[in-house]
Amino acid sequence: MAVTEPTSTTLRDRVAATPRPAVVWVAVAAFLLLLEAGAFVHFVGTLAVDLVKALPFAYDPGVVKAFSKATTEIPTLLSRQVIPNGGYWNGSRYVNTFLGLAPAQAWMVRVAVVYLYSFALLAWAWVGYTWYRTHYRVADWTPRDDIVNRLRGHKWGLFGLVVVFMFIVMAVFAPALGPTTVEQNLQNPAGHQINYWSTESNSVETINVYSANINSRSVGTDNNVGVWSYDDYGRFHPFGTLPSGKDLFTFIAAGARISLIIGLFSVGLSAVIATTFALLSAYYKGAVDLAFVLVSDSIMALPRLLLLIMLTVVFGGTWVGNLYSGAFLLALIFAGTGWPYMWRSLRGPALQVSEREWIDAAKSFGQSPAKIMKKHMFPYITGYLLIYGSMTLGGAIIAIAGLSFLGLGVNPPTPEWGRAVNAGQNYVGGPSWHISLIPGLLITLVVTGFNALGDGVRDAIDPESDSAEGGAAGRGGGA
Missing domain, CATH: 1.10.3720.10 (MetI-like)
Structure with a gap:
């Protein structure tokens, strides 16, 4: 596409003169962000809730609980509700897992989709930068171009960028990436229950998560749930369990x-x-x-x-x-x-x-x-x-x-x-x-x-x- 000569030094006027690239980029970016709006809102909401909890004069348990529930229920595409992995074997097939897959496979699908989405966001941000240089920047060249080009050819720096980006994605999408939830497995296991297939009775039984954790502890030779394994209750643990039995x-x-x-x-x-x-x-x-x-x-x-x-x-x-x-x-x-x-x-x-x-x-x-x-x-x-x-x-x-x-x-x-x-x-x-x-x-x-x-x-x-x-x-x- 030919570059339109700008008629004004302001970015607003240059965008008005050639609106199509800006409109397309903003529309796609808005669509990508809306897919995971709930995850971002929940991330910010978690910070707000913890702030309020630390202020006795502002803490209202009812309001905080309602707010937490509201942020959690905002629909997102890349969530454990859409791609669940916490199901169980009923003797003939897996129940309550994504497409009936095994928990490990369903979890891998969700993790792969989360990271593909994140790298798509990063790629689209780069597209926005290149379109800005092509359509809206007055100068054909700036010293920043050389800086960006040198960074693109710096293998050690790119390695660092990928590692840092994946770490940030893990932090932002932590609730979706974990094979289980922090509330269920780490903070309040006594308040939750899970279904599992009992080989002794050949039937589906229910157990408290706290009890399941106690029986899934990694404490050495006698009792250990290692890397990429299931515990006795059909729960998948990519990194194994802690000495408390919680998912690592x-x-x-x-x-x-x-x-x-x-x-x-x-x-x-x-x-x-x-x-x-x-x-x-x-x-x-x-x-x-x-x-x-x-x-x-x-x-x-x-x-x-x-x-x-x-x-x-x-x-x-x-x-x-x-x-x-x-x-x-x-x-x-x-x-x-x-x-x-x-x-x-x-x-x-x-x-x-x-x-x-x-x-x-x-x-x-x-x-x-x-x-x-x-x-x-x-x-x-x-x-x-x-x-x-x-x-x-x-x-x-x-x-x-x-x-x-x-x-x-x-x-x-x-x-x-x-x-x-x-x-x-x-x-x-x-x-x-x-x-x-x-x-x-x-x-x-x-x-x-x-x-x-x-x-x-x-x-x-x-x-x-x-x-x-x-x-x-x-x-x-x-x-």
């Missing part, structure tokens, strides 16, 4: 959401603080820069692990410590103790741009300091912010898992990967090796993915960097 995959999927929320919030808050302080110190220099140096050095001089443990214990019993099972408090602590490291990474680039001629020109034209920092300095350090933010997020995930391993941070019984590693440490050398090894490997893979993505972004922005030339400098900085 459901635990890991729900724990991914906790790790992502804490990591994103803590790194986002650290980025805001670090960026603000870096711009202020670079613009004013002198006493302002010295003050930030002293404050950051004071925080960095403290033993961070000891500080994290102390603050977690001190504030754990407050209303802040109850927000999202302690995740909000953990994010605040990470942000409050982690911003100096990101600030030091951004301070150098900010000082460089503050010496440019266009900054002096902006000052001579009488622009305010806030406007100069926002319009002329901040865009220069954005790339560095993306790099160090990605690597810092990987480090935050390790720290979260480490605190959970020690029994701190996220309040039980909320799932967290480090708690699973701790639960299985006594069984590493036996048949129940999966309890610690699988979440440990996933932690390593996800952190490596964030570091790889950060490396890819850095090399795309700065092709003269050490790692872009084949060196190893900077690898694994987020850990």
Whole structure:
């Protein structure tokens, strides 16, 4: 399709001149999002419910229960209601499973469809970017094009992008990905029942989920439900079970959401603080820069692990410590103790741009300091912010898992990967090796993915960097 010459410098007028690509892209994007609108609403609703529960003056059990039920009942295409896997064998066939398939096969179908849908969304976002470049961007070329092209050819960075994307999908679609629900299998097993085929009586019987979990524990040679296996009640466990008999995959999927929320919030808050302080110190220099140096050095001089443990214990019993099972408090602590490291990474680039001629020109034209920092300095350090933010997020995930391993941070019984590693440490050398090894490997893979993505972004922005030339400098900085 030929590119229509724009008659105006505003994007709105360019879209009005050539509306078809924009209309088609928006229509398809809206359709894709509506298919899973319920999942996104439920994700946000879960956060809102946990916030209200932590505020005694605002907590109304009836309202919260009604709201939770309303968000859960919003229809979605990729849900366990549409593609169920929690059925049972009745002696001749499977009942209440998708197309009568075995639970393992039905679960694999749902997982495959969820990830196909997610990658379709990602692909359509890329189509939108290419259509914008073709139909609506005034310039034929911008430096951003070279950055994108270099990232597309960066195999290590693309590996990181795929790993990070799959981790985010697991967090967002955790309720659909798990072979069972968090409510039924992890939080309130005593309040649910399941049907199963009894080989002793050759009939369908009913059992409480709590009792089924107790009889499905993985505690070594005598009792173990391993990877990719069924328990005695016909329930499929892709990653096996925990020592409590709860499903490990459901635990890991729900724990991914906790790790992502804490990591994103803590790194986002650290980025805001670090960026603000870096711009202020670079613009004013002198006493302002010295003050930030002293404050950051004071925080960095403290033993961070000891500080994290102390603050977690001190504030754990407050209303802040109850927000999202302690995740909000953990994010605040990470942000409050982690911003100096990101600030030091951004301070150098900010000082460089503050010496440019266009900054002096902006000052001579009488622009305010806030406007100069926002319009002329901040865009220069954005790339560095993306790099160090990605690597810092990987480090935050390790720290979260480490605190959970020690029994701190996220309040039980909320799932967290480090708690699973701790639960299985006594069984590493036996048949129940999966309890610690699988979440440990996933932690390593996800952190490596964030570091790889950060490396890819850095090399795309700065092709003269050490790692872009084949060196190893900077690898694994987020850990």
